[in-house]
Amino acid sequence: MRWEEKVSWNIRGLGRPEKVKEVRNVIFESKCKICLLQETKLVNIKLWLEKQLKGSSFRGMVVSPSVEASRGLISLWDSNFLMIESTVITSRFIAMVGSLGSGNKKCGIINIYASNDSCERRSFFEEVSLFIANLNLPVIVGGDFNDVMCADERIEASTGSKSGLLLGNFILKNNLLDLPLQGERFTWFRGGTSIAASRLDIIILSPEVFSWFSSMHQRTLPRSLSDH
Template sequence: MNCVFCSWNVRGLGKAEKYRALGKLIGRSKANIVFIQESKVENLKPWVMARLQNLNLRVVAIAPSAGASGGLVSLWNPAVFKVESNIVGARWIILVGQLMVQKRKVALVNVYAPNNLREKRNFFEELSSELEKLSMPLLVGGDFNSVLSCDERIGAGESDSVQGVYSV
């Protein structure tokens, strides 16, 4: 079984059409590790959990939103990734476990960085500190709210497109 990884800033999971779009994305890509940013939810509704189970995503880690912003959700198929421990911060979820495809211990890291420059510096310092404690390969995905050049900002926010779907 291949490991297919998907990361998506959904800009809110409050509406049924977002859940349907998420289900279609997971189904089409056959993703078995999914990182969601900016979920804007504290918990997933029971009917959503049932739908995810139909897609073989049975395990969930959530960093709840703070009011109407933020929020992370990490989903994985336990046949692909076996979690041994997790660290859930306000803006990251770190899952440490066994990637079954490669029989290798790895850390999966789902992040949602702040927009504010000062907050972003603190975020990266704190995240770096957590990641330095781990001595294993990392698979990092999410929304870093960073660009390499100002040209990349053109059109930002115009669509809720997939951040990336990758196969390992």
């Protein structure tokens, strides 16, 4: 998904050369200035991989290593577009604080991968909310939230799920905006005998950020080597 000049993508592992090539293709075709990757499943980033990901587009890169063959985050940025002042790295999110665009607009950009477990997800959202409150700056939060905001954003065999309460409360608590989604209705899909689909991947932001970029929108990118 992208807004103006940003791509966010759960890539479900970045250990294969074809995955790396596909990520590079998306970066090149989208001409993005910021790229947030989730679920890399990589403990270490080798030099060749870093060079491949950065290419000629990015100068900055921050990594949160994988934990027990899961998770893993990478945030990349063009330092001509985003001037970073500080970063915070945890196993579930990477936060970058800096000035965005030519207007020197200061904000926080948070790349997240929330837990599948609802109890862990609740505490995670509380942790991120506290970080945002202490930051006291406009924010852009993007990634895989492993939750939906309402029942219409999920198709599954089981019913009666309370998914959406945690994410909805997180958005309200932090006064964030969810921009209308263009393209596909869902961002994650599982086929086979039990079809399921959800809008797990979103980019939400402070109203101030939208005022800076009034033409901002979210658009799904084609699904390729990941089920996101």
